[in-house]
Amino acid sequence: MQTIHNIPMNMYLLLSTVLFSIGVFGVLLRRNAIIIFMCVELMLNAVNLLFVAFSAYLGDTQGQVFVFFIMAVAAAEVAVGLAILTMIHRNTGSVDIETLNKLKH
Amino acid sequence: MNQLIPLIPLFPLIGFLIVGLFGKKISKNSISILASGSILASFLVSVAVFVQVQNSASHAITVNLFDWISSGKLHVSFSFLADPLSALFLLIITGVGFLIHVYSVGYMKEDEGFHRFFAYLNLFVFFMLLLVLGSNYLILFVGWEGVGLCSYLLIGFWFKNTAFNNAAKKAFIMNRIGDLGFLLGILLIYLTFGSINYIEVFGQAKFFSSEQPVITAITLLLFIGAMGKSAQLPLYTWLPDAMAGPTPVSALIHAATMVTAGVYMIARSNILYTLSPFSMQVVAIVGVLTSLFAASIGLFQNDIKKVLAYSTVSQLGLMFLALGVGAYTTGVFHVMTHAFFKALLFLGAGSVIHAMGGEQDIRKMGGLKKYLPLTYLTFLAGTLAISGIFPFAGFFSKDEILAHTFEHNKFLWFLASIASAMTAFYMFRLLYLTFFSGFRGTKEQEHHLHESPKSMTIPLILLAILSLVGGFVGIPEVFHVSHWLNGFLAPVFADSEMKTMPEYTHHGTEITLILFALSVAIAMIYLANNYYVRLGKRPPEEGAAIPPFQKVLYNKYYVDELYTTVFMKPFNWVSDKFYRFIELRFVNVIVNSVGEGVSWGSRTLRLLQTGSIEFYLLIMVLSIALILFVR
Numbered sequence: 001m002q003t004i005h006n007i008p009m010n011m012y013l014l015l016s017t018v019l020f021s022i023g024v025f026g027v028l029l030r031r032n033a034i035i036i037f038m039c040v041e042l043m044l045n046a047v048n049l050l051f052v053a054f055s056a057y058l059g060d061t062q063g064q065v066f067v068f069f070i071m072a073v074a075a076a077e078v079a080v081g082l083a084i085l086t087m088i089h090r091n092t093g094s095v096d097i098e099t100l101n102k103l104k105h
Numbered sequence: 106m107n108q109l110i111p112l113i114p115l116f117p118l119i120g121f122l123i124v125g126l127f128g129k130k131i132s133k134n135s136i137s138i139l140a141s142g143s144i145l146a147s148f149l150v151s152v153a154v155f156v157q158v159q160n161s162a163s164h165a166i167t168v169n170l171f172d173w174i175s176s177g178k179l180h181v182s183f184s185f186l187a188d189p190l191s192a193l194f195l196l197i198i199t200g201v202g203f204l205i206h207v208y209s210v211g212y213m214k215e216d217e218g219f220h221r222f223f224a225y226l227n228l229f230v231f232f233m234l235l236l237v238l239g240s241n242y243l244i245l246f247v248g249w250e251g252v253g254l255c256s257y258l259l260i261g262f263w264f265k266n267t268a269f270n271n272a273a274k275k276a277f278i279m280n281r282i283g284d285l286g287f288l289l290g291i292l293l294i295y296l297t298f299g300s301i302n303y304i305e306v307f308g309q310a311k312f313f314s315s316e317q318p319v320i321t322a323i324t325l326l327l328f329i330g331a332m333g334k335s336a337q338l339p340l341y342t343w344l345p346d347a348m349a350g351p352t353p354v355s356a357l358i359h360a361a362t363m364v365t366a367g368v369y370m371i372a373r374s375n376i377l378y379t380l381s382p383f384s385m386q387v388v389a390i391v392g393v394l395t396s397l398f399a400a401s402i403g404l405f406q407n408d409i410k411k412v413l414a415y416s417t418v419s420q421l422g423l424m425f426l427a428l429g430v431g432a433y434t435t436g437v438f439h440v441m442t443h444a445f446f447k448a449l450l451f452l453g454a455g456s457v458i459h460a461m462g463g464e465q466d467i468r469k470m471g472g473l474k475k476y477l478p479l480t481y482l483t484f485l486a487g488t489l490a491i492s493g494i495f496p497f498a499g500f501f502s503k504d505e506i507l508a509h510t511f512e513h514n515k516f517l518w519f520l521a522s523i524a525s526a527m528t529a530f531y532m533f534r535l536l537y538l539t540f541f542s543g544f545r546g547t548k549e550q551e552h553h554l555h556e557s558p559k560s561m562t563i564p565l566i567l568l569a570i571l572s573l574v575g576g577f578v579g580i581p582e583v584f585h586v587s588h589w590l591n592g593f594l595a596p597v598f599a600d601s602e603m604k605t606m607p608e609y610t611h612h613g614t615e616i617t618l619i620l621f622a623l624s625v626a627i628a629m630i631y632l633a634n635n636y637y638v639r640l641g642k643r644p645p646e647e648g649a650a651i652p653p654f655q656k657v658l659y660n661k662y663y664v665d666e667l668y669t670t671v672f673m674k675p676f677n678w679v680s681d682k683f684y685r686f687i688e689l690r691f692v693n694v695i696v697n698s699v700g701e702g703v704s705w706g707s708r709t710l711r712l713l714q715t716g717s718i719e720f721y722l723l724i725m726v727l728s729i730a731l732i733l734f735v736r
Contacts, residue, residue: 028723097718 004056012053019046033085033095037078044074109157110168110185112150113195114234116143121227128220140223141206144230148199155192164188164596167240167304174243178299186240186303190597193437194237194369197444201361202230204564208452209353211560212459222262222351229255233362237369242291242301245370249287249334252363253280259358260350272346279343283333287370290326297323307376311600315380324377324384328391331367335421338395342665344418348410352455355410360417360451361444368424368440372597375433379601389429389513393520396422398662400527404534405659407644408465409454412535416491417447419524423506426521432509433598434591438579439506442498445575446490449568453484456557456565457539461550467538468644469550474540476554479562481540483569488536490572492529492626501576504619508581511618522625529626533633541638581615 019042026039048067055063085095092099120143124136131139158164165188173183187195206226213222229252236248253276261273291301297319298306313320331337336344347359358364371378371388378385396419403415420443427436458465460477474481490497493504503525511518544551556562579590636642645651651659660666 024726028719028726 009053009057012049016046016050016053019043019049031096031098033088033097036097037081037085041074041078044070108168109150110154110166110187110238111170113147113154113199114231114238116146116150117227117231117234119143121224121231124220124227125224128224131220133214133219136220136223137210140227141203141210143227144199144203144206147230147234148196148203151192151195151199154187155196158187158189158192159593165304179295181241181243181301183244184240185238187238188597189594190369190372190437191237193441193594195234197441198230198233198237198362201444201448201568202233202357204567205353205357205361205448205452208356208455208561208564209351211558212353212455213351214558216351218262222259225255225258225262226354226357229259229358229363233366236366240303242294242303242306245373246287246291249330249366249370250284252358252366253277253284253334256280256347256358256363259354260347262350262354266349269349272343272349276343276347279340280333283330283340286326286328286333287330290323290330293319293323293326303373307600310376310380313380316382317380320377321381321383324374324381325387327370327374327377328384328388331370331425332391333367335364335367335425336395336418337367337391337422337425338398339664341395341399341418342661342668345411345414345661348408348414352410352451352458355414356448356451356455359414360447364417364421365424365440365444368421368428368436371425371428372433372437375428375598375601378428379431385429385431387429389426389510389517392422392425392427392429393510393517393524394422395419396426396524397520397527398422400524400531402658402661403531404527405644405655406531407468409457409467409470409535409539410451410465412467412531413447413450413454416450416528416532417443419528420447420491423503423521423524426510426517427506430509430513430517431601432506433601434579434594435502435505435509437594438590439502441578442490442502442572442575445498445568445571446487449483449487449565449572450491452561452565452568453480453487456480456561457484459557459561460554461546462553464546464550467535468646469546470539470544471542471546472540472544473554477540477556479556480565483562483565484536484540486569486572488532490576491532492630493525493622494626494630495623496573496576498572498575500623501579501581504622505579505581507622508615508618511614522622525622526625526629529629530633533630534637537633537637538644542641545643581619 023039023041023043023046026042027036030036030039048070051063051067051070055061055067088100089095120140124131124140128136154166158166165186167184167186169182169184171183172180174181206223209222209226213219216222232248232251232255234248236245236252239245239248257273257277260276261270263269294306295301298309300306300309310320333340344359344364348355350359378388399415399418399422403412403419406412406415420439424436424439424443427433427439456477457470457473457480460473460480461470464470486497490499493500507518507521507525510521544554579588581588657663
């Protein structure tokens, strides 16, 4: 507990923002579906980090409860998402999202 | 008992709805029974109402159905008024209407538009009944427009023929001119009296002094409406063209009922007219001029229906003359007798046309007496009636008009006498050319000649009987009998006749007038007989040289050509210029640029929708960032 409080709150916010931004730019710029997927997870975890940090600083457990929920949902989402990715790879032989434009026009 | 009155227009309306909606699915027999039966039912109810009106103390029964329009100070109820005037018109419309329906069953048998024809005919009767039953000017106007619509539909009944369609449009548009005047008249009545209900308007009018400009304006505007509907100068040219419709239509709408709506309206508004001697003078002069003008055109026409059409215009002129000299009862009397004999003449002409296989040119007829004996006899009765020969119906009503005009103004009487002398001449010319001498048509036509079926001849016979006895409801008092119609209509015209009617003509003068008119008519018949039967003269063939005077009459004084030059051509010119400059350069440019602007905007915005997910995401992220930072 003490260690946590030794690091100022600003640092947590900064780290979380950096992680979140990496996630956003990853989603926007990368073509590989697995990487995009990981970037989404990164964004979720940036938020998780923020939740626990605030929870510790404010002495409120609600934030930690929320983190558990997010992890549970993220786990389910990963399971479904990876299953879809496997199917895409099996059908197109690639995980490049540019190939998935068959619904256009 | 009062509940009976709304039934009168209801029956034809139901007939119209059934025949109009399901006419294609039901047999011609059922259509005939339904359509004629509904009119017969109306007729029977009308007789009951007629008796009731005659026996009731107030001589007027009002039935209020519902409040129609209620806005500010204006209250219009949808209510019917049955008084002697409307009761008499009810009998004429439903009685003659029924006979014409029966006749049409035979006449239209082969036509593919059989159900359409009867649907329109029933609708017409419905509107006509609404017109005469309404208890205020608005219902009168609704009926007025409704009969105009039916007239349009029936003139253009054979819509595959462009000329017929043009005739229908001409009738409709000419009537529009009159209707505008009529509508303005109604508005002015509302502004002046604060109501358009007959009873209220006439009740207030009694207290108006004579010669007020506003009353003159109202009556003149109403008269413009009557000019259109009843084909008076200068709006008469549509009526002869209206003969394009099937002959029963000409008989019902363009002779017996619709065209007399103007007479009904003026007779109904008699109190207003009495207050404005100037308007009365205008009505009388227009009437007598129309009568003279149309009769002179009738002298040289060769189409059997055109002759009758001009004669209708001429007779309508006489009715307006009667109204204009303040003899309202006489005007209505002539409406009644005219309905009988003119319907008879038209139906007789229809029977001839039917036998001739559609031929209407009297130069190609002749000698039909032998082939169509019944038609000939009934047509003769009608011709004698319109020429004013004793004891036929036309004799009584026409002589009454002449007598009243004589009291009023000797010069008008002189003109009216010339008109009725011409009537006797051209009607007998028509009769002689059609039924006497030898047949002038083709061999094929001669072989085809036959008397019409019973459903056509029976109405002819009934109408011939009516033309013979119809005049006895108005025997002049010279003969020491009471004038029944005068007594019957007295409640309607009582307030006016006190003011307008001078002393009755000296009996000696009246007998002289009657004998004079009778001898003129007989002289004219002798002249026609001499010229067309004894000397065997024929009207000149198409394209043959004819004397200039006759040519002017034959070409109807070139009135149609005049209207074309004076109204149509400038109108078309203005329309053309408007099209070229305002429509093409102005309206089109604005409308098109609005359309093109929208189209350009869509084309541009469409580019945003690329279909690439990264782009959407980018936009989403940027937007969220924007929202966060701006806040």
